[in-house]
Amino acid sequence: MDIRIRKYIQYKARTLNERKKELYKLMKKRDELRRDVIDSSPAGMDGQPRGKGGTSNPTESKVLRLEKIDKRIEVLDTEIKKFADVEQKIFLMGRIANGVYKETILKEMNPEYIAMQLGISRASLFNIKAKILEFIATELGEYLNDEEE
Numbered sequence: 001m002d003i004r005i006r007k008y009i010q011y012k013a014r015t016l017n018e019r020k021k022e023l024y025k026l027m028k029k030r031d032e033l034r035r036d037v038i039d040s041s042p043a044g045m046d047g048q049p050r051g052k053g054g055t056s057n058p059t060e061s062k063v064l065r066l067e068k069i070d071k072r073i074e075v076l077d078t079e080i081k082k083f084a085d086v087e088q089k090i091f092l093m094g095r096i097a098n099g100v101y102k103e104t105i106l107k108e109m110n111p112e113y114i115a116m117q118l119g120i121s122r123a124s125l126f127n128i129k130a131k132i133l134e135f136i137a138t139e140l141g142e143y144l145n146d147e148e149e
Contacts, residue, residue, distance in 0.1 A: 005143050006133045013105050013136065016083055023076040030069045037062050086139045090132065094123045096120060105136075 090101045096118050103114045106123065115125040117136045138142035 001130070001134050001137065001143060005137055006130070008129050008139070009137050010105055011143065012079075012140070013083070016080070016105075019076055020080060023073060023080065026069050026073050026076070030073065031068060033062055033066045033069065037066065082140055086136050089139070090135075097128060097132060100125060101132055104129050105132065 017138070037059055087101075091098050099114070099118045103109045103117075104111065111122055111125055115122045118125070120128070134143065
């Protein structure tokens, strides 16, 4: 697997909590915008003065922003659910795979220390890490094995 894909998958795994926070903030903003759209006053009646810049419809612009937020929420929610499934599968792989995922992929800890804690060699640690990254990339649809192509 290409090193760029490995780095990308590590970045995605390490920034998962930030995307969860973004999802929460967007959901709050979406709720506020929905209330604002419902409570907004209707446009003025025909024949009323409109101002120099032409007509503007604040409700329409809020609805357009609401649509963008909904799309982003959908993307984030799907990604977070995929990662939850992947993390569950890694947990089921066993203590060593779970430890390698948590300590070397989610965090950048000293490989010698982690290998010693897990009772494996440094080379085995890097092999397991590479296989887990490949597994995550395959599960997320970011990478296809050579055999599948």
